[in-house]
Amino acid sequence: MYANLRVTRNTNSISVKQMCNLLGLKTKAAYYKKEMGNVNFTLIEAKKISDFFNMPIEEIFFKQICS
Structure with a gap:
């Protein structure tokens, strides 16, 4: 799971729905x-997600969320 x-x-x-539009996906x-x-x-x-949120790919997809 991509918790970040x-x-x-x-x-x-x-x-x-907005994410689907961003990525060109047809369904939720x-x-x-x-x-x-x-x-x-x-x-x-x-890369599209990274650019959209103005965050590094690593921060979105690879860093662990600290509890």
């Missing part, structure tokens, strides 16, 4: 599969 991505998306009040289910880690994001998708 989910937290970032929710913190910025970005809907799953397709996006959820990626956010949950069942399907990998492509590097191009990761």
Whole structure:
């Protein structure tokens, strides 16, 4: 699961539909599969998300959330 991505998306009040539009996905289910880690994001998708949130890819996809 990409917990940082989910937290970032929710913190910025970005809907799953908006993420689908950003990535060119046809269904919310397709996006959820990626956010949950069942399907990998492509590097191009990761770059689009990184640019959208103005954050490094590493911070969104690789850093652990500290509890």
